[in-house]
Amino acid sequence: MKVAIVMGSNSDYPVVQKAENILKEFGVEYETRIISAHRTPRVAEEFAKTAEEKGIEVIIAAAGKAAHLAGVLAATAPLPVIGIPMKSSTMDGLDSLLSVVQMPKGVPVATVAIDGAENAGLLAIQMLSIKYPELRQKVKAYKTKMEEDIIALDAAFNNN
Structure with a gap:
């Protein structure tokens, strides 16, 4: 069982680390990456296309402001994606929340609260618990x- 945690910027890490801590507590293997939907779109697409074959079963994606990372990954990967909208300086994270939660039909992203990394980790574990x-x-x-x-x-x- 493996979870990928992807963040749009290294400034997101203090929040993302809370998801890592939950996954560690439950003994779930994870990898953490920095991939930007806007600055490295080809890397994001390649990551999403190959995640399943690398043994990843759930993806957690954290991003702020335009926050399209979770949607970009969900558009390509056949895996469940959990979005963490990050608190931003512009609108206190409301912009991030709306970007993550307002996905078009056919591209679902489970969304937790702004900076809700602990719940993202727990939701990933609950998803994995269907199989494990x-x-x-x-x-x-x-x-x-x-x-x-x-x-x-x-x-x-x-x-x-």
């Missing part, structure tokens, strides 16, 4: 721990 039952068990354990942590936090908060 051991991941489904890890997702269940993750959700149980998340619930237990909030219950413990609430109990500590209410005891003050």
Whole structure:
């Protein structure tokens, strides 16, 4: 099982790293690349065309401003693509969100929140868990721990 994380610029890495951390926590192999839909379109197309044969099963694409990276990859790759719209200085990421989520018929991109890399990682894991039952068990354990942590936090908060 392998996930590709592609970002449009190295300035996206502090956010993208959060997806890497989730994938590491679940033991999912990943590779991270910098590919621009606008500045390296031929590289983006070649990456999308060859991703499946390289063993990639899900692609996470992070981009800001015009944010066409996820759509460019989804247009060519037969794999699920998850878009992370990046917060930008121009419109606080709304421009990125709209660019990622407003895909034409036939080119779906699952889209998470602006800078929502953790959820992108988790969604990729949940997609993979359809094929890999051991991941489904890890997702269940993750959700149980998340619930237990909030219950413990609430109990500590209410005891003050």
